[in-house]
Amino acid sequence: MADFRTGLTQWARKRSIWVFHVNAASCNGCDIEILAALTPRYDAERLGVELVPSPRHADVLLVTGTLNPLMRDRLKTVYEQIPEPRHVVAIGACALGGGVMKDCYNVGHGIDSAIPVDLYIPGCPPRPEAIIYGILKLVTGIPDPIITGEANVG
Amino acid sequence: MRQTSADLLSKLADKLGGTLRDGPKSTVITVTPDKAPEACIAVSSLSGLYHLSTITGIDLGDEIEILYHFWEGKRFVIVRTDVPKSVPRIRSVADAMPSATLYEAEVQDLLGVAFDGNPYTGRRLLLPDDYPAEAPPPLRKDADPEKIRKMMKLE
Amino acid sequence: MVARKKLGGALGEMFKTAMQRPVTESYPFGRKVVAERFRGRLDIDPVKCTGCSICEIVCPAGVITMVPVGMKTIGSRQVEVKRPSFELYTCISCGQCVDDCRFGALTLTHDFELAVFHKESLVMKKALVVDK
Amino acid sequence: MTPVQVAELLLFPGLTFFVCLAFLFEWLERKTAARMQGRLGPVVTGPFGILQPVADFFKLASKEEIVPSESDPFVLRWGPALYFAAPAMGIAFIPVIGYQSVIYHPLDLLFMLFVLAFSTLMASLLGYASAGRYATIAMGRLVVQYTSYGVPLLISIVTPAVLAGSLSLQGVAEAQGPVWYVFLAPVAFAVFILSSLAELEKPPFDIPSASTEIVGGWMTEFSGNALAYVKLTKNLSYVFLSALAVTLFLGGAGGPVLSTNQVLQAFAFTCYFLVKLFAVGFLIFAIKTGLARIRIDQAAKVFWTIITPLSLAQLAVAILLR
Amino acid sequence: MSDETGEERKEAGAGLMQYSPEGMMPFGPVHPSLKEPEYFKLILEGEKIVQVIPRIGYVHRGIERAAQERTWVKNIYLFERICGICSFAHSISYTQAVEAISPFEVPDRARYIRLVVAELERIHSHLLWLGLVGHWAGFDTLFMWVWKDREHVLDLEEEITGNRVHKSYSTFGGVRKDLPDNIGEKAKAELGYIEKRATYYKDLVQSEETLAVRTRGVGRITQETARKLSPVGPLLRCTGIGRDVRVEDPYAAYDEVRPEVQTSKDGDIASLLVLRLDEVLDSCRMVKEALEKIPAGPVKAAFPRTVHEGESSFHVEAPRGELFYFVKSAGGSVPERVKIRTPTMANLLTATEMLKGQTLADVPVVLTGMDPCFGCMDRVSVFDVAKSKGWSVSGEELREYGIEYYRRKRG
Ligand code: SF4
Ligand code: SF4
Ligand code: SF4
Ligand code: SF4
Ligand code: SF4
Ligand code: SF4
């Protein structure tokens, strides 16, 4: 019985991914692509992805942008409002490491300095397919690609 | 659309004790800081020049240069004035020209020039409320982005 | 043009759309062919790279750092040999480095499936190995 | 109560059956909306994504439940269960297999009215208890909306009762043997559907849960289990209202008698019922997909100045027809 | 009857009044739409809005400062990333401003290509915006349809520039690559489709009642207000003032492929909907015309790595209106100062003016109507200052209010 319950839960969690999106000082580029991933051409709803209006309903937090000081505390608040189990996906070069804005005075170097990040989707902006791939990867756990050259292996 | 004649503008510049420089794309009227609001209002009340594109502040070292860009047809009419950095203060034009409100607030925020009479005086428009007081306004020459980032604990 | 007022003016179009094939593409179940010029992940050909550092100078996002990989003698002088290392996670795929690399070592691939669990997986050190 | 009755109540055609229908309805709603928008909708979860709502339910049920500090934990804990109870009680009175419902009472139509009012009351109570800012705004809107659609909804339910001369659902369904009331009282049917849209908070009357204005409406602060049940209840209400429409206007489970075999005929009746149920459900999805949301004052105005007088006129006509 | 609803509306508003001015919204809804996080304080009387105080800076990054430390070329990529919607407008505005300092003649073919991509961007941006209005008005089907059609424009953009959003295409001296072969036919087919759809949407937004009641007469601005507050772009044109940078001060190839200025008199959201769709149709025409007229030749001329000493003010008509760049060069390898004024900044005050007198439910529609950059209700905090009824707009009072507010906040 217990096995069945955990099995059911795991099955459900893989197939129902409700996301909540935070724009932490981004340029809109990534945000458009997230939204585009839900529209007919890409239709992330096929995979059970749904955008929800309140962080309390969400499983996955999508964060875009450079995380300026005004947004940092707010991002933390949102993160705390999401019920466990929760995952954070950083989207776009800005959210990963500051991107092209790296040396501006009002930006952070990646949102992982404020909240723990589970998955990184690079790109400026990543195309909708890349976002869909990322979400798929988050639930299925496909290992990271090896693009770093042999030096990194092992 | 007929353009406001250079004549009219140079008369205006004379009246305010300023100088006029006419370029292909822009006409620059340079005045002293106390005359600047007057000049702006005078320019903006010329028929085609009501549109204020923006207000720019530039740190020149000892002075802060403030430019009011008015747009008409194929050129800009720019009112230019230099505010000394020691007393960075100028009268606001926000009540006569409401469109200047946010532009002034921006210059105030980023360059630390006080616009007397602007509704945003004493409030932040762009910077975080806890922007370090000891750091200079970010667009001043002596502001170091690296240091500001450290002070705001962004690293 | 004065349009007629009607309630539910979208209903007809709705049923028409429902009858047509959905426009949804098959990705991630099928392959995605991107546009010819699409700028995806950056790649380097370690053989062609001479370590001239131009890419480091031109990159707007500070992706590239030149790492010393050894010493070389040119004439009578000992010079440090450097190779670029790429922090691809902040790369904006602008292609400026590709344009400016005079040895054609850099290319932008069509690869976009780049999501990773660890940021370090996106640090490309390919060029550092070959020279050893 | 006999064991057979208990089984009927809990399994078929009672709770379990209707809960399955509720999941199915959500899937259908999402799928048709998707198709009308040129998309595919859910596909990976089960065949054609049919298990998507089930996955959503179990995922929510397995999540942590956050109780906001200012909220009333007691209401938050037990409220969803009570909220769920409203349509769950209602469906027991709906005749599915033929004209016989699981529970019968000669005045059960009045009980339906109580159920509808109760579920709105529970919704506003839940919104109030969660003490979120948006939830409170939503609650205000919910009350305004209820006061405006309540009356026409009531009248449109009473109209078939007048026509049938009976205050029980079975009586009304049976009286429609010769001709369905949707033909005798089309306006009442239309009013019922519109009021149902308002009761279900679907466009153009999704004002209390307008996600773009006030986030998740009164559900904003819910999470985990409570949210799962609240969502399920909304779908169950959906089925319940459609079933009510079928019973009141489309002749219930009635239809041609095909066989003398009791079981086979029961099966046929159930099929009739389901077909009609999906037809009504589909009508509601189509309307909601094709319209924009209107403003609360506009909604109130529409209900008071157009829909209520219309339904009154229909009632008068029904009394004359009688 | 109407009295009754009036009563009820007051009741609904009563719920809001419980909130003290200190009661700032929690982080609240960070909405999925691509709005930037801006923050409006709405001051309500019942459900009616009497005053609006904007606070921006939630996406402030300090780009202008960083630009002073980067080379001219690197800045192209930086400025383009100020925004993902009018990214190309930013890059052509900056590159042309710098070319104007030198002064430098750009090859004709490059001027045409800039026009083509800029107009494609306008189509995509307007469609994006239309979808968002649909979304915020609770009409998700319209949103899905419009975004579905928008993909066709993005395909074209990607084919030409290599990226759907940040095109990185314009550079000093021209554009980075020539148009791909046979883009002409493809563009004709795709634009034909867009034209068909835009005509349909134009009909739909005017005829669909539920949408019309939400937009007609909502967020009205008059010509006088517009003259006073200097909005730009469609927001200005919908009041009947037909100013358009592309016509008055042509750049790129706009002196040869001329746009038709669209205006409307009503100055409300409904007229903005129609006006923007008219602009989409006009842009489709211009792209086709430009692709026919486009001269052969090089697309890029060698541009020196350092720029002369001098300064230039330059503006382009971005999808949302006049985008202004002021570039000052001291002759080095980095700019001395670059000042950017985006259309949203210019329209912000007008938006607050449009909100006044509307009800809470209209806020998202009005804000989106003006510009998706502010289509965000995220940080709207709602509180009531019933005592200060009948507030006028005077700046003085606004300031006083601000001071009082901050004093109270500190406690
Ligand atoms: S209506 Fe739903 S999908 Fe659309 S923005 Fe709101 S929450 Fe997201
Ligand atoms: S990664 Fe690129 S597209 Fe995304 S927010 Fe940053 S600059 Fe914009
Ligand atoms: S990749 Fe090219 S530009 Fe960069 S160091 Fe190697 S040769 Fe030089
Ligand atoms: S190309 Fe010219 S400026 Fe650039 S690194 Fe080489 S010598 Fe220096
Ligand atoms: S593509 Fe652009 S951002 Fe990426 S490494 Fe090259 S120059 Fe840097
Ligand atoms: S353009 Fe101006 S307002 Fe915008 S981020 Fe840069 S400095 Fe800040």
Ligand code: SF4
């Ligand atoms: S006005 Fe809007 S679309 Fe244009 S640059 Fe600003 S944010 Fe982007």
Ligand code: SF4
């Ligand atoms: S107005 Fe423009 S520059 Fe300012 S925050 Fe919005 S997009 Fe950025």
